[in-house]
Amino acid sequence: MDLTPTPEMLAFRDEVRGFLKARAGDFAAGQAKDVFAWQRLLIEHGYAARTIPKAYGGYGAEPDILKSRIIAEEFIAASAPRGMAGQGISMLVPTLLEVGSEEQKTRWIGPTLRGEIIWCQGYSEPGAGSDLASLQTKAIEDGKDFLISGSKIWTSTAAQAQMMFCLVRTEPDAAKHEGISYVLIPMNTPGIEVRPLKTMTGSAEFNEVFFTDVRVAQDQVVGGRGRGWFVANATLKHERGMLGDPNATEARLGALIELMRSEVVDGQRIIDNPVFRDRLMQLQGRVMAMKFNGLRLISAQLSQEPVGVAGLVVKLQGCELNHQIAALAIDALGELGILYHDGPHLRARGTWQRNYMFDLGLIIGGGTAQIQKNIISERGLGMPREPKPAVL
Amino acid sequence: MLQESLSRTLADASPLDRVRKFAGDLKDPAKDVWAALADFGLPGIVIPEEHGGLGLTLLDAALASEALGRAVAPVPFMGVVLAPLALIGGGTAAQQVEWLPKLAAGEVTAAVAISEAVAGTREGAGVTAKGGKLSGKALFVPGGMAAGLIIVADAKGGLHLVRGDAAGLSRSLMLNIDETRRLAELTFDNVVAEPLSGGPALLGRLRDAGWVLIAADSLGACDAMLEKAVAYAKERRQFGRVIGSYQAVKHMCAEMVAEIEPCRALVWYAAYAFDAVPEEGSLTAAHAKALTSEVGRFVARTSTEVHGGMGITDLLGLHFWFKRLGLNRQLLGGPERVREIAARLQGLAA
Numbered sequence: 132m133d134l135t136p137t138p139e140m141l142a143f144r145d146e147v148r149g150f151l152k153a154r155a156g157d158f159a160a161g162q163a164k165d166v167f168a169w170q171r172l173l174i175e176h177g178y179a180a181r182t183i184p185k186a187y188g189g190y191g192a193e194p195d196i197l198k199s200r201i202i203a204e205e206f207i208a209a210s211a212p213r214g215m216a217g218q219g220i221s222m223l224v225p226t227l228l229e230v231g232s233e234e235q236k237t238r239w240i241g242p243t244l245r246g247e248i249i250w251c252q253g254y255s256e257p258g259a260g261s262d263l264a265s266l267q268t269k270a271i272e273d274g275k276d277f278l279i280s281g282s283k284i285w286t287s288t289a290a291q292a293q294m295m296f297c298l299v300r301t302e303p304d305a306a307k308h309e310g311i312s313y314v315l316i317p318m319n320t321p322g323i324e325v326r327p328l329k330t331m332t333g334s335a336e337f338n339e340v341f342f343t344d345v346r347v348a349q350d351q352v353v354g355g356r357g358r359g360w361f362v363a364n365a366t367l368k369h370e371r372g373m374l375g376d377p378n379a380t381e382a383r384l385g386a387l388i389e390l391m392r393s394e395v396v397d398g399q400r401i402i403d404n405p406v407f408r409d410r411l412m413q414l415q416g417r418v419m420a421m422k423f424n425g426l427r428l429i430s431a432q433l434s435q436e437p438v439g440v441a442g443l444v445v446k447l448q449g450c451e452l453n454h455q456i457a458a459l460a461i462d463a464l465g466e467l468g469i470l471y472h473d474g475p476h477l478r479a480r481g482t483w484q485r486n487y488m489f490d491l492g493l494i495i496g497g498g499t500a501q502i503q504k505n506i507i508s509e510r511g512l513g514m515p516r517e518p519k520p521a522v523l
Numbered sequence: 524m525l526q527e528s529l530s531r532t533l534a535d536a537s538p539l540d541r542v543r544k545f546a547g548d549l550k551d552p553a554k555d556v557w558a559a560l561a562d563f564g565l566p567g568i569v570i571p572e573e574h575g576g577l578g579l580t581l582l583d584a585a586l587a588s589e590a591l592g593r594a595v596a597p598v599p600f601m602g603v604v605l606a607p608l609a610l611i612g613g614g615t616a617a618q619q620v621e622w623l624p625k626l627a628a629g630e631v632t633a634a635v636a637i638s639e640a641v642a643g644t645r646e647g648a649g650v651t652a653k654g655g656k657l658s659g660k661a662l663f664v665p666g667g668m669a670a671g672l673i674i675v676a677d678a679k680g681g682l683h684l685v686r687g688d689a690a691g692l693s694r695s696l697m698l699n700i701d702e703t704r705r706l707a708e709l710t711f712d713n714v715v716a717e718p719l720s721g722g723p724a725l726l727g728r729l730r731d732a733g734w735v736l737i738a739a740d741s742l743g744a745c746d747a748m749l750e751k752a753v754a755y756a757k758e759r760r761q762f763g764r765v766i767g768s769y770q771a772v773k774h775m776c777a778e779m780v781a782e783i784e785p786c787r788a789l790v791w792y793a794a795y796a797f798d799a800v801p802e803e804g805s806l807t808a809a810h811a812k813a814l815t816s817e818v819g820r821f822v823a824r825t826s827t828e829v830h831g832g833m834g835i836t837d838l839l840g841l842h843f844w845f846k847r848l849g850l851n852r853q854l855l856g857g858p859e860r861v862r863e864i865a866a867r868l869q870g871l872a873a
Binding site: 388392402403405408409411412413415416417419420421423424425426427440441444447448501503504505507508509511512513514515516517518 | 753757765767768770773774776780781784785787788791792807810813814817859863865866871872873
């Protein structure tokens, strides 16, 4: 694991730093003044959409994980906004690059990267959560089109999105995993209804989406009819990497340390209370371990070695840590931690309270902790799968 | 590669039966195991080549330590690494020439007595230096019974070199729960000592290296316990199925590996940082020691439970790893103490 910087990497770091210094007027407090202009600028310089081919609207660089890491570090250091994220860029684009048709790549990737199209993901259904492959939203052939009926749940950004990438059952007679197709659906198609799904945070971070005879052209299928399950699995891999991101966790730990240094009870700073301090140090050790686990994954990818089970634990451990960091913050706040609405005593606009609740959702979403443990033990440790029950 | 070939050497020279014999016979010095490791070059792992060693880094030593923990090898290792680091960092050229070649060849073994300085003083222990002579007691010295060279920390953080045959030095065995390692209680009664330069800063380096080695040993022991649990769960049948097909059992295994893998990255990084990124060395070493202590306790218990009743028998021998992890947790400071030092290192505690 040699991470000593080479002269090329040092020069690259200077280049990123120089860019951020020259463009310091384009953003403030981590927000771009014009998000679309900023996104185009980042793509132009290779700080967003870095490895996406130029032909599809990206920057067209060879994958270089060290350079990507340098970009991430310098943007954090300068409190500069990163490129746009969201499910279109993080999940759909890699999928199209892997299995999309030439027409689909040309049509969708560029505008998605530039933030002109917002996407939402239509996977989970009320009856298909952990057992996603049992999904029932059906697509019936009608000439050159499909007519789609059914419903989806846990759909983030469905209210803002222009498009959805969606799993539907196109082959009702095929085996469970083989009758599914991955289709791209314009959200303004007649027959789609979006209802906000309010969670315990008080906000509607998710939606329910209902389909009644929604007409979609058959050429909107990605990766072939009946291949949707395998196409979706490629995307889920991207989502799980996103959900356990150690850089985000490290930033939260930094905020927690600041909180514990500034909050005072009976004239004593929280950080000076040995019980709280030990809890903080326990979390810091775990955050550090996840950070170096991330570096190890990067260095394994660089040398094209298999990452093995170390990669499978990221979602489980990363989401758990985020939740625990928020929990300690609330405990450090004590009675102040029970405030949530605007008021003179509320800290950090209620972020810790919101994280504490929302992060529990992330432990469940994207594959529950229990599903993660199945994956870790079956794929990582080679343990036997749960036998199929004799009668369904 | 070093780790794999060391593991092969250990599989030949120190299989579990050999460990069991050592554990049951206090007169057995395990000279055969040591000889095999000396052939391998392990005693000289961090000793510079001009003194007959391999000239490797703490990362290599940590990988070796991991292999030793995995095999519950009955050899002291801390002194093998820490004594040369003390001589290189604080010894005179003459001291280096006298001791390093002998240590590298495995002719003489060394021990370090720094427990009081790192984990705190107990039972009235502690060593004071006056006029070139040491008096007092040092407890929990790994490999201290047989060492021909002892590096001793005094109560002010100064380091001293003591010859094994020095007048006034007496040793008694501290029988402990982990029978794969023998600890000594050393008593100094006006013992002639040669001071080493470097003071508390060098002591801090020895502490960091010690933490990393213990953490790596625990990591290896955790790997072994996980592996045994998974193998057992794939083989043992109850209610007509292998128990590893029950989620209640396989989730225990998933939880173990989910704890172990991030630890591995932390231990390796701490070992790498010791030489390559010294400003991060102490904090990462402290967290590596503290986290492997916590994870070690969890894995020791969980792996034993996966084995059911067999887990607690002497016959299976799983307890050798269980106890090794128990010793590693406390030696050079339990996790609470080490985390408090971690907080102090970053100015978060007074």
